[in-house]
Amino acid sequence: MSIEIQKQIEELKEEIKELENINTDKMIDVADEIEEAKKRLKNLERISEGNLTAWEKVEIARNPNRPTALDYVDNIFDEFMELHGDRTCTDDKAIVCGLARIGEQNYTIIAEQKGRNTKENIERNFGMPNPESYKKGIRFMKQAEKFNRPIITFIDTKGAYPGIQAEERGQGEAIARSMFELSNLKTPVIAIVIGEGSSGGALALGVADQILMLENSIYSILSPEGYASILWKDGSRKEEAAEKMKLTAEDLLGFKVIDEIIKEPAGGVERNSVQEVASILKTRIMEITKDLKSKNVDTLVSERYEKFRNMGEYIREEK
Amino acid sequence: MVIDKLKKHSSESNEEPKSKADIPVGKWVKCDKCGEIIYKEKLHENYSVCPLCNHHFRLSARRRVWQITDEDSFKPFEELTNLKTVNPLDMPEYMDKLKSLQEKTGMTEAVYCGTGKINGEEAVICVMNANFLMGSMGTVVGERITYSIEKAIELKLPLIIFSVSGGARMQEGIMSLMQMAKTSSAIAKANEAGILFISVLTDPTYGGVTASFASLGDIILAEPGAMIGFAGPRVIEQTIKQQLPSGFQTAEFLLEHGFIDKIVERKDMKEVLYKLIKFNK
């Protein structure tokens, strides 16, 4: 996309030059056209500098062409084997679990997976997990702890699925239990927000030692549409809500909700540029793993506790 | 007389609770469920439960504390009463709203925490407050609950949390969401320390509270008829585009599906809590 935008910028500059020539040579008034083209150029340059509005980031985060968890897994790890099932009743496909390796280092993968086409999306419930997905995740967390494998979670969901069966099978409990287990797991946990990180359904995989976030992904209490409709009773104020909610990587780094922003190509990573981002992620995963593994496990767990313990600043007022 | 007792229990305010959820205006109250007109004093003598249809009226935090603890035994954590949100999203009306709610309810936030005795057994007790922004969990609520959990670990006391909440607090955005992780981590820590945690779900308990500490009790109790769930009924209906079955998301529904241990009537709550503490000693 970055090359694409550069090309468009060059073309537009060329066009403006031509228009200006017409304007001076032939005395035809194309001032309006020039102004219009300059406006478009300015906008493209803003995008190429990564200077996006919150709503533009929401749209990029939801772009159907954006790489999904498995696109990253395939490009980051030397090897990956998916394993299935929650061991109680099913294999919910909105979360993918499995084992992966970089060099000699093994990992457990727990990843929220959107479909890459309609068929896949139906199979994966559009990346909206049912409780069984979280239960599968919990099974893999415990196994990772047993075999001292670091865990990499990928966060990308509109939220946990709001359905009758999801409620009957304890959606709330499943999310709570997932955070509960992650919070004192005696093995390193790295979470990566790659697209939409919306509500408790995202946070369920977010209790980690290090939280990375792609530049144009979002992480929020719920969708901007939902937020606007709850707070202002008007879902159409989604763009305003997106600004207000502070859901961009930059905002969240400021809040210390995340630890690090991963750069994307201008205009947002797409499936054909996934390698660029995957290679940054691979390097960072290796470095962070080394760092986390060097810690005594009690230190690791107590630092993870303190990290979340300290989330949510408050003032102590004088009485 | 009831009010006098409440006053003694509350160091937060000398005011009588005034909210609709607690004491309706006038001497008479209409039952939401059966429509019966009940003499207010009679209702309060009956634990704010309709004598006719057993409908459990919503209870203020103070009245709840008064119902389940021994007289004069509840000591609020005074160190928590002066915590104030930093208003992370700079919501202009939010601070005014908090202030007016504080004046109206006499409570400083949506949860009331301290230690109290239940038939002589000491416990850390947190009670959420429906009439304070629907018991939503912002940073101050998250901090109060986390502090109370840690206090239970420190004092080696059982922990009892009465939940009533619409979930996360929209005005605090992502920082509200993070309170789910914070409180759940604290419960995990208490679990490691062998602390008994009894979670009591009351009407309504939803969203980020259901999906965090409230679902993590060693024992999970609920009041009869309480509505409990993760997603709100309207959101589910809009998503699946069909009507919800009757009785969906009630305490009875959750019991049937294996997510709570026991439904307890309000008049029996103190005794059941006492017995559970004794069983776990």
Ligand SMILES: [Zn+2]
């Ligand atoms: Zn009634």
